[in-house]
Amino acid sequence: MAQNCLKCLKYTMCAANFLCFMCGVVVLGFGVYMLVNFRLAALTPALANFNLSNMLLISGIVITCVSFLGFLGALKENRCLLLTFFLLLFFLMLIELTLACLLLVYEDKIGELMTKDLNNGLEKAKAKNSTRVISDWDLLQDNFQCCGVKNYTDWGDDVPSSCCSGPCGKKPIYNQKGCLEMLKNFFEENFLTTGISVIVLCIVEVLGMCFAMTLFCHISRSGLGYKL
Incomplete structure (x- = not known):
């Protein structure tokens, strides 16, 4: 047995x-x-x-x-x-x-590190040194319906079209929530x-x-x- x-x-x-x-x-x-x-x-x-x-x-x-x-x-x-x-x-x-x-x-602590790293990544994307970083931000903002780290003002005067909550026209309406909040x-x-x-x-x-x-x-x- x-x-x-x-x-x-x-x-x-x-x-x-x-x-x-x-x-x-x-x-x-x-x-x-x-x-x-x-x-x-x-x-x-x-x-x-x-x-x-x-x-x-x-x-x-x-x-x-x-x-x-x-x-x-x-x-x-x-x-x-x-x-x-x-x-x-x-x-x-x-x-x-x-x-x-x-x-x-x-x-x-992990939240603080994530915020710092996202800010560094955003600065790199704003400098437009890497199209790969920009495309990944576009992918994130499209999927989570967010913009920037805290809000769309993080992008300054050059807000990408992926931040728009609808069609981007002369007066675009941007997603109000930041990607950090949406990720959390x-x-x-x-x-x-x-x-x-x-x-x-x-x-x-x-x-x-x-x-x-x-x-x-x-x-x-x-x-x-x-x-x-």
């Missing part, structure tokens, strides 16, 4: 990790596609390299590598791979929880969804750790698999 349960655990772990591996490949492929076909997140100096495509690439690489270790370790009943899989999941969970705590504790509202509205996603991810990681350690202990007791 115990052997059947452990076999079931082994193949369940293989199937789950294979599914995660395929998801990681999809995320990685989508990140490559966005990197090649879209030019985003030059909005602020700090976000020039920390953009959505790079985040997807990093996430895809991490998911594929970790899930591959779990799949191979369970399939081959390799204690070394299972222990590595367990430790990687443990460190990833610690990183996620640490980041969540830092976001909660330093929420005001967006993050606050999605805070609950993000929190639930982090909790679900942590639960999945804890289950993966439990499965890996259970299989590891069984292999150690039975003398199967490769020795450490």
Whole structure:
């Protein structure tokens, strides 16, 4: 009976990790596609390299590598791979929880840094040294129906057409709300969804750790698999 349960655990772990591996490949492929076909997140100096495509690439690489270790370790009943899989999941969970705590504790400080960085990005766009920065501001202002950091006066006398709430004529009507306020509202509205996603991810990681350690202990007791 115990052997059947452990076999079931082994193949369940293989199937789950294979599914995660395929998801990681999809995320990685989508990140490559966005990197090649879209030019985003030059909005602020700090976000020039920390953009959505790079985040997807990093996430895809991490998911594929970790899930591959779990799949191979369970399939081959390799204690070394299972222990590595367990430790990687443990460190990833610690990183996620640490980041969540830092976001909660330093929420005001992060808001100040975001304001400063947006202002720096706006000054760069006003100088018109980079068409990429200008196009990203246009994209942000179109999607969030905002203008500037605090309001349209941030642009001075050269307000872009993306700030218009309607057709830009001789007397254009600009969006009154700044992009900083709209971004804060967006993050606050999605805070609950993000929190639930982090909790679900942590639960999945804890289950993966439990499965890996259970299989590891069984292999150690039975003398199967490769020795450490």
